[in-house]
């Protein structure tokens with residue numbers, strides 16, 4: 001084998017959670033929201049004139065950027081939008097991580113980080129979480145080429161206190177620290193209030209979880225004007241028209257409907273707290289989740305067995321066959337009805353597999 005194959009970029013892509021083709025499944029495997037988006041989203045989409053689609057969309061997605069800036073009380077110059085936070089994170093890696101030194105992220109974390117690092121040829125070092133799956137801030141007080149972590153972390157659901165996040169940012173003034181806040185709306189504390197204090201901080205958010213719009217692909221980053229302008233320069237050197245017209249309109253409508261947002265997030269948190277209790281009764285232990293999912297391990301039955309048994313019963317959860325977490329299941333919080341079926345199935349599995 002030679003020729004063109006020698007010059008191909010070899011990468012191992014990220015594997016997203018399964019999107020089952022059969023319809024009557026209970027889907028608790030990709031941390032989507034069990035409720036639909038705001039009804040205001042339907043309204044704007046219904047009112048869209050499809051004839052406009054012959055035109056290119058606004059490359060700056062100004063309307064969406066404006067709505068996000070207003071929601072967070074920051075200027076438009078501090079907001080960068082992308083096609084899901086995966087797009088935003090990818091652009092942020094490309095823009096911010098260009099040092100010869102290794103970037104740092106936890107050993108157990110969002111499994112796209114190492115994929116982007118490999119794709120962009122960024123060297124990296126993973127830092128082990130402690131036994132309780134906590135990020136130890138001191139591990140990040142050393143020479144590095146940049147830092148990224150989710151807070152709350154995934155798939156552990158564990159949150160790092162904001163004071164520790166701040167210490168990591170403060171001790172690393174010469175690199176960009178990316179805080180991936182995909183799950184922060186479910187009870188976490190955001191680092192957003194620190195963006196004016198630290199010019200090396202980039203906070204990344206998504207519409208995919210708490211705003212029930214994974215299918216629309218909207219994510220954004222907030223940081224100081226200079227950092228955001230650098231991100232935009234890279235983005236506009238790659239693809240100008242990333243945000244399509246329906247996503248821009250839907251994104252504006254969704255972020256403007258704060259009542260609906262609070263309602264669904266509140267429901268998910270209530271269901272989650274109940275789920276912790278129910279799982280405990282069934283012999284599971286869970287991490288102290290601040291996300292829309294639980295990270296659970298059973299005292300007697302292997303996670304891989306429960307995963308397969310649930311699948312047979314058409315309940316999909318996520319299992320990672322990876323060191324340290326191969327006896328855990330990541331279970332997205334569904335509706336109360338879905339969760340009731342989950343508890344029933346788990347009870348059955350616990351009784352038959354013991």
Ligand SMILES: *Cc1c(COP(=O)(O)O)cnc(C)c1O
Pocket residue numbers: 031083084085086087110150154180182205206207208214217218219
């Ligand atoms: C879901 C998720 C994302 C990506 O979400 P998008 O759908 O691309 O916005 C990013 N980071 C973490 C930690 C996630 O769990």
